[in-house]
Structure formats: C-alpha cells, structure tokens
Amino acid sequence: MPIRPDTSFTGYFNSERRRQFYEGHRSLALTMILIVFLSPFAGLYVANLFGAVIGVLLSFVAYYVTPCIWQKAGG
Numbered sequence: 001m002p003i004r005p006d007t008s009f010t011g012y013f014n015s016e017r018r019r020q021f022y023e024g025h026r027s028l029a030l031t032m033i034l035i036v037f038l039s040p041f042a043g044l045y046v047a048n049l050f051g052a053v054i055g056v057l058l059s060f061v062a063y064y065v066t067p068c069i070w071q072k073a074g075g
Helices: 009-013 015-024 026-072
Strands: none
Touching: 015 026
C-alpha cells in the first residue's frame, strides 16, 4: 500500500519527496536543471558578481519551491 504523500510545504524539503517529484516530471526536471545552471550566468551578465550571487540563491529557491507550487497549482 503506497504511503500517503505529505502535502504540507515542509514536506517538499524532504529529499526523497523532491526526488520522486522530479522523477515523475521529467520535462520539469530538465527545465529546473537549465534554470539552476544558467541563472548565475545570467545574473553575472546583468549585474556582475552581485547578480551571480542572486542568481545562485534564486536557482536554489526555485529548485526547492517548484514541486510545492506545481502540486498546489494542480499540475
């Protein structure tokens, strides 16, 4: 019998839950890979070193928050 998934916001910080989400949504996982790797370079291009730091922070936030937003939106 499958375990009922934790749908709370803190449940998405569980690495196993996040892995299952990204394995089930391959196209979204590829998009997140592009965002995580390209946003620091985009920030560097736009606003030098400070932009690169902001790009790194935003990419990590997007990686962790996307599964929660996707599930809440009904995707």
